[in-house]
Amino acid sequence: MDALDVTARIAAVLLAFLILPLLVGQTEHKVMAHMQGRVGPMYAGGFHGWAQLVADGVKFAQKEDIVPAGADRRVFQLAPAVALIPYMLVLVAIPVAPDGGVVHAIDAGIFFVLAVMGVGVLGSLMGGWASANKFSLLGGLRTAAQLMAYELPMLLSAASVAMAAGTLSLPGILGVWEWWWLPWQLIGAVVFFTAGLAELQRPPFDAPVADSEIIFGAYTEYTGLRFALFLLAEYAGIVVLSALTSVLFLGGWHGPFAGSVGWVWTLLKTGVLAFGVIWLRVSYPRLREDQVQRLAWTTLVPLALLQIALTGVVKVVM
């Protein structure tokens, strides 16, 4: 691997990181609008408002960057970066195409992606605590409780795939993936995706930012670019979660003509899942805080354990 190759790969990650979340954001604008009988942004950029998020970015950059007088300044200012950067690091390990179609193949890839994704939540906690605002603090509390509840089912369902494949490496898992894993790991897939949604605090698990109760949770005091970074982290999270689910459970680049157009399959599956995330936001009511906890501990954890047992049995019998 020479310097040019490394530079090209890093550039590819940066490009994907800058473009894909914005794409998801714009899709959310349009899909939500059409599902609610509106048209959504139509003016910015001319064609169906494609430049709306660019315009939003310019708007955010122009806003005043306010730090509340009572806030813990440095922690408050650092929080958006802590929330955003982990998602960029995760992209490095996600395979998009067969035969080296990954920026950097990591031996314990599953652990890497789950560990680094978990770090991102620290950003919300820092923001929630450092704002010196009771709504932010409540949002931070809910964020922490939600992370602790949903980290376990997420790990367990990912462990089931690792057991099935006999490896922790993401390209390795795709290397041995076959179509009948789809029904075999179905429960795990549902648990993983649901737990991932909860970790991203997307509806219906958006109790930590519930606008009707606690304004905007941990992000209440943020303005301008820092607020935009938190929003970007949410969309980057959707991209990462959808890509990971498609790699672990839907076979990533597998599909007809995978040898030449494998990356199209990865992007397509990721896109469909991201659409599902948006669809849920429009169609499903927010879970109450106790319902959020109950779902994790009494439904998802047992289901994930069931999936692990199933994987173990099939693996031994086969």
Add this chain to the structure above:
Amino acid sequence: MNLAAGHPGFLSPTGVEIVFVLVGLATLGAALVTVTTKRLVHAALWLVAALGGVAVEYLLLTAEFIAWVQVLIYVGSVVVLLLFGLMLTKAPIVPPITRDDPSYAEVRAQATADADSGNRWIALAVALAAAATLVTVVVDAFRSTWIDLDESVAGSAKVTGVALFRHWVLPFEALSVLLLAALVGAIVLSKRRKGGER
């Protein structure tokens, strides 16, 4: 036979060794700030830096699997749990008055005093004793062990798994039972007694 005969030596250190020492110093610094800072939540955040530094050290020693587990369990879960606990307490955020308020210094001093348990010197003694024991044992155990960074896979998931479930399976299971006991104990402790009192 001289154990140090096949030893590459410490003169003319390689780049990895220099990075190892630098990261180690940064980790030590972060750990010191963790125990000396006056603000509880800052302590938790510096703990993230210290634990992350340890993870980087694992990576440099080719123990990739352990490194990611360290990040997943300690940074991702333990610190989150710590922060959750701190948010539930009255850990002073910043006193709810601005800096130009005349009583700012007084309130600040009061908050600092509230956060001090008065066990500083005992804690220091315990920490020093624990550090001395660990350093002695580790240095004695790995005195002349050398990892060849170019070909070694000593820390890959596969090697770790084989070692854990072949040679160390009994301690592993004993630890599982210990953790299970702790879990049951925690549930018993947190369960309400009859009659509604806690």
